[in-house]
Amino acid sequence: MHSLITKVLALGAVTAGALGLSGCAQFSDAAHGEARSHADGRADVRDAPSWLPADATDISTVVGTKSSDPATAPKSMLFTTEDGVTADRCEQVPRMSAPSLTFDEAPDPYAAQEVTKCGAWSMTSRGTRWLAWTPNTEDGK
Known part of the structure; x- marks a missing residue:
């Protein structure tokens, strides 16, 4: 059970990181015009x-x-x-x-x-x- 929770949390962190990177790219585009x-x-x-x-x-x-x-x-x-x-x-x-x-x-x-x-x-x-x-x-x- 502990292993499953660790995997779910790790997957969530990876997903949040990927979404954050794409958001950074969009912010960078807007900031640079x-x-x-x-x-x-x-x-x-x-x-x-x-x-x-x-x-x-x-x-x-x-x-x-x-x-x-x-x-x-x-x-x-x-x-x-x-x-x-x-x-x-x-x-x-x-x-x-x-x-x-x-x-x-x-x-x-x-x-x-x-x-x-x-x-x-x-x-x-x-x-x-x-x-x-x-x-x-x-x-x-």
Whole structure:
């Protein structure tokens, strides 16, 4: 009987700890004004931009949460693609903007003289790893 009570208490402690960790992550997101998510592939990204390649994998997204209009909130996306970004509406333009939200392992946007601009998004790459961001005010001017 004593063993059963110990197991129940241990399971309760583990569950409370796990719930506490997920609560910490949510608090951290709110405190920093951003929400982060990850997807294995393009099919797993809700409302994926049309320019995101079909072969995109290891997709991390960060969205600013302090904007009064979610449609204009800053966003950044980090992904891997062997095919590259080849959407018809994309063009190479001089880089003037940089992401306000980024990732430690992302390509350095400040090292890019030009970026691939696809509508409201700009992006740069290092090998097969791409960093995309919006807004991209002034890119291409």
